[in-house]
Amino acid sequence: MEQILTVLIADDNPSDRILLKAILSQFGHKVVSAVDGQDAIDKFDPHTIQLVCLDIKMPYKDGWEAAFEIQRIAGDVFVPIIFLSGVSDPIALSNCLRIGGTDFISKPYSPALITAKLNAIVRLLVMQKTLEEQRDAMRTYNEQLLNDQDIAKVVYENITHSNCLEDPALSTFHYGTHTFNGDVILAAYKPNGGMHLLLGDFTGHGLSAAIGALPLADIFFDWTKKGFLMRQIIPEINARLKRVLPANMFCSAVFIDIKVNNKSIEIWNGGLPDVLFFSKNTKQPVRFTSKNLPLGVLSPDAFESQIEAVSFSPGDRLMAFSDGVYEALDVSGQMFCHSVLTPLYHGHVDADRSVDWLIEQLEKEGVLKNPHDDISCLSVRLDASIGIDSLEGGYLQAHHEAPADFSFEYVLNADSLRNTDPLPYVLQILTTVPGLSSFSSQIFMILSELYSNALEHGVLQLNSEKKSSSDGFSEYYEERESRLAKLTNGYVKISVKVTSDHHCRSLVLYVEDSGSGFDFKSVNFDISNTELLYNRGLALLDQLCSKLEFTKGGRAVTAYYDWQVGLDS
Amino acid sequence: MVESFFDKTTRCLTIKVNGRFDYSCHKMFKEAFTSVTIATSYDVNLADVSYLDSSALGMLLLLRDHAGGDKAQVRLLYANGAVIDILKIANFHRLFDITE
Structure with a gap:
């Protein structure tokens, strides 16, 4: 000394x-x-x-x-x-x-x-x-850490937040225990209208939990924008998370697909509490229980997803929350799922106020003051207009663009009909044309309507009248799955032609199927007839296209889509 | 609290967790199954677990991975109602043999 x-x-x-x-x-x-x-x-x-x-x-x-x-x-x-x-x-x-x-x-x-x-x-x-030296070192370290976290948080939020969360149909609630939140809420408009929603809860809390959200959000936004379907996106997310996350980390999630053209929702629940569907037709909310393992647990070849479908009427509501809500403890020490949430499950809470109601309960029971888990909640007021208004963003005034002139044909036979979704690929080629890329939402909608008609009514011979009731609706989709799985014969031919003539540009989409056609003369093109559950697709197409033409007894349909370029007025 | 017991004749490793099964058990739980290298099957005794969170589910996955992934023999024993509930929501009965 x-x-x-x-x-x-x-x-x-x-x-x-x-x-x-x-x-x-x-x-x-x-x-x-x-x-x-x-x-x-x-x-x-x-x-x-x-x-x-x-x-x-x-x-x-x-x-x-x-x-x-x-x-x-x-x-x-x-x-x-x-x-x-x-x-x-x-x-x-x-x-x-x-x-x-x-x-x-x-x-x-x-x-x-x-x-x-x-x-x-x-x-x-x-x-x-x-x-003093230790204190100063800790202080410097802590400042550095907070600074790093602040920067990382900006990057994180840029990646995981989309403007779509501002949609008036959505109410969300997010409460993190750390700077970083292990819960994530994603929402994206689909190119053909409607919306994809995802509420995820990663293992653990804080930065380590949040980091998995980056690949998740990346795939979610990118694949939704490209027109992939929920059933294609989920396995991709699972595979990526399985590959990048350590064995003890995974993401419990709910994926919701809102389809506006046939007013239905599809729900995939893997590891989160029941999703509640508040419908005018039932007193108690319909519960969609977790039927899947969380994302990132199973290897891609063992992964299978169980998706449930239900049709909705405008004003119905869907609610999902993370287990931070479900397992929160009330003042007497009981879990929310056994105490506080009971009136919600019994339909005694006004569905439109459900998120506010939940926040009030969390406050009242002192959960927000001392949360032990990240808490998030998502509620959406279902409507056929979700994601449709956003399509209008596509109507940008056309600019000078180089003329395009090409055509191709894409024929899918039974095996490919079963295993592939051709639409994102076709859309990708079409959007190389500048004019079409600004109308990609409409093009995608036309293409997907034509293709699903050809596949479901043509090749698979499904009768769309079935869809007129909500039970029939899910039956329809089950039937679609099983017929598709057994398909050995049949084809869908997609023929695309883009031409340019001075200021006029034109896209011709021709879709032919191997089915037996239908009585196209009786089709009602009145889109305002909302009672009609099943012909809405064609009515919508008729509105979007310059001309719609049936040939070969209804087995083939040609959609003409015209646009103009270089007109300054 | 995590205790473990290895039965040399059956080569079964029993891991018993008491109280809250959450991140605080992480180190002990991992040590429990990595310390025995010749176990062929695993029992996780959840009788005295009052609560289990997502990091506990992660630890169970870690054990399953360690025990051979899809070929693993891992049983989850005597879980009470609340714990069963959590395991069910996560659909863990598709990965583990769960006995109430």
Whole structure:
């Protein structure tokens, strides 16, 4: 414990001052002498003086006054003060310690005692110094960490937030326990109208949980934009998460596909509490239980997804929340799922107020003050107009564009009809034409209507009248799956032709199927007839296209889509 | 709290978790199954688990991975109602043999 200290001694008695200086110098310490309290204050510099010895009784300022002043000057720097005293009055001595003195030394001086006390002081100083260094290192580290997190948070939010969350049909609620949230809510408009929604909850909390959201959001937005279907996106997300996440990390999630052209929703639930569907037709909400393993658990070849479908009427509502809600504890220590949520499950809560109601409950039960998990909730008011208004963003005034002139034919036979979705690929080629890329939403909608008609009614011979009831609706889709799985014969031919003539551009989409056609003369093209669940597709097409033409007894349909370029007015 | 017991004749490693099964058990749980290298089957006794969170589900997946993935023999035993509920929501009965 050898350490050289610089010691400030203040004593008005010259002989005592010289004696103490001699003792301290003997041990190698440097000594600065002061003759009274004020002199001590003047000579004190917290950066050079490590120990101060003050006589109690001194002129101008006494030891106590000087001690106050010296402590003030020292500020954050710890400089021990030892009082020197000829008195042995316990009250005076305890007063020295009370005002912040570290110790006192009684006169007459004993070299042995002074040595022992100095050693103790040196230990104290070394400890203090170590603590200060650690504190400063921690402070720097923490600042660095917070700074890094703030930057990462900006990147994270840019990737995981889409403007689509602002859609008036959506109400969301997000409450994180850390800077980063292990829960994620994603929403994206589909190119043909409607919306994809995802509520995910990654294992754990904070940054490690949030990091998995990046590949998830990436695929979700990218694939939705390209026109892939929910049943194609989910396995892709699963495969990517399985590949990049450690074995003990996964994402419990609900994926919702809102289809506006036939007013239905499809729900995939893997590991989250029941999704609630509030319909005007039922008193209690319909519950969609988790029927799948969370994302990122199964390897791609073992992965299968169970999707449920239901049709909706405008004004119906869908609600999903993470297990932070389900497992939250109320004031009596019971889990929300067994206590607070009961009225919600029984349909006693107004569906339109359900998110506000839930926030109120979380506040009332003190969950928000002390959450032990990330909490998020999503509610959507279902309507056939979701994602349709956004399509109008596509009607940008046409600019000068190079003429395009090409055609191709894409024939899918039974095996490919079963295993492939050709639409994203066809759309990708079509959007190489600048004019068409700005109308890609409409093009995609036309293409997907034509293709699903050809496949479902043509090749698979499904009768769309089935879809007129909500039960029949899910039956229809089950039937579609099973017929498709057994398909051995049949084809769909997609023929595309793009031509340019001066300012006029034209796209001709021809779709032919191997089915037996239908009575196209009886089709009602009145889109306002909302009672009609199943012919809405054709009515919509008729509106979007310049001309719609049936041939070959209804087995083939040609859609003409025209646009103009280079007109400045 | 995590305790473990290895039966040399059946080569079954039993891991018993008590109280809250969450991230605080992570180190002990992992040590429990990595310390025995010759186990062929695993029993996780959940009788005294009051609560289980998603990181516990992650630990079970880690054990399953360690025990051979799809070929793993891992049984989850005596889980109470609330714990069963959580396992069911996650559809873990498709990965583990769950006995109430």
